[in-house]
Amino acid sequence: MNIGLTYDLRQDYLAAGFTMEQTAELDKPETIDGIENALTGLGFEVTRIGSARNLARLLDKGKRWDMVFNICEGMFGSGRESLVPCLLDYYQIPYVFSDPAVLALCLDKGRSKQIVRDMNLPTGWFQVIGSVSDLKQIEPVFPAFVKPAAEGTGKGIDQKSVVHDPWELLSVCTDLFTRFNQPLLIEEFLPGTEVTVGIVGSKDWAEPVATMELVFRDENIYSCSVKENYLEKVQYRLVLGDLKNQAEDLALKIWQGLGCMDGGRVDLRQDQNGCMTFIEVNPLAGLNPVHSDLPILSRLAGWSYDDLIKTIMDSALRRSGLKLPEKTGSWQKPDNRSLNPLPETESSPRSLVQQKCS
The missing domain is CATH 3.30.1490.20 (ATP-grasp fold, A domain)
Structure with missing residues (x-):
């Protein structure tokens, strides 16, 4: 099975004259290498496509792939993340991660918060x-x-x-x-603990990977500068117990309610009353094997990078009626249930948001 890989390489845009701030969302070579190596290890044949412009050129020449692993962020406009999925929808080529409408909605933080608020979930x-x-x-x-x-x-x-x-x-x-x-x-402004919840899967089979707290060393804002210098400015640790259950309950409801697919993150922060509250959702989360939040929290939960990519691919293939290559053999996701000391009862975790934040 041939997988096309679409991405925006930061160094290419810097060479074209864009600034460090303008290109902050774009990817480094090690991210592309990491994804390609993980997919190859799963038995896929990988073709590097690159940017949306390259994709359009290749599609016009008649090139096709069984599926496209899309991490293109784009550069301009609130619909920039939707460009690649739109092109692939037109040519009826399945792809990994959410569709154009969901990507545009989630990038527009105001509109996504309106929908979450209409779902009667905490937004502030x-x-x-x-x-x-x-x-x-x-x-x-x-x-x-x-x-x-x-x-x-x-x-x-x-x-x-x-x-x-x-x-x-x-x-x-x-x-x-x-x-x-x-x-x-x-x-x-939400003054409490800030967490990010990793989600894998789509629709009814979506599930949390883990919840990771951001422990700030001096600043208390997860800015671009803090993310670029995370080793000095922030510490990451898993959230357990009641707080984990509340965060994952809320994050999963948001993920499913907005229609997000395959993998990503939901960012939350406690309000002044200790209620987990929605900040934003990232359905096209960074996948740098070392310093992106989703791989970091997965690693803390006992997942390897290959585990994460395989779970994401499994979701995308399932949605498209396809299967993983035979060479991958049988596989089960890492069992991280031991990370949660609380038993799964009717009062935890699925009803915690309504109990604590209504």
């Missing part, structure tokens, strides 16, 4: 504004948190993102509108 107060003049029409809850509405990897986020009064809010919004030229999300 938020408002999307399209210009500085819109500030006159809202009544923010201070302290508030401000960020671009359609960016990832902590772009546009730093310690100044937490604002305490209208003057700070105006200053930060003015700066972000100038730098990113897109709507801004203003939301209630």
Whole structure:
């Protein structure tokens, strides 16, 4: 089975004149190598395609693949992550990860929060504004948190993102509108523990991998700078017990409710009452074998990188009516049940969100 691999290589865009901030979401060569090696080890034949532009050129020449493993982030617009899936849908080629509508929805943080709020799940107060003049029409809850509405990897986020009064809010919004030229999300600042929940699978067979807490050494904002220097600025550790159950219950409901597929992360943070609250969802999560959050939390839970890629592929193939190559043999996901000291009862974990945050 031939798997095409689509990606945006950061060094290519830097060489073309884009800045470090503009290319923060794009991938390093070791990410592409890691995915290719994992897929090859599973028995797939891998063809490197590269960017959406390369994909379009090859499709026009008649090239086809049995499936495409897509991690293209794109560069422009709130629909940039949807470009590759749109092309593949047009040519009826199955692919890994979520469809164009889901990717566009989840990249637009305001709209995804609206849907999660309509699902009666905890989101906190938020408002999307399209210009500085819109500030006159809202009544923010201070302290508030401000960020671009359609960016990832902590772009546009730093310690100044937490604002305490209208003057700070105006200053930060003015700066972000100038730098990113897109709507801004203003939301209630959540002061508690921040976690990210890894999810694998799709629809009813989706399940959590693990929940990982972000323990900040000095700053308490998971900014682009912190992510780039994570060894010095943040410590990662598994969350267990009641907090794990509450986080995974909420994350799974969000993942399924938004229609996300195959693998990704849901980011949550506790509000002032200790209730796990939705921040955002990443259905196209980073897959660098060493420093991306999803592989890190999987590793903490006892999964190898190959385990993670195989589980993601199994979900994508299942959705498409395909099967893993014969050479992979029988395989079962790592058993991480011992990481959770609480028994699975009717009160844990599936009803915890309603019990604690209603």
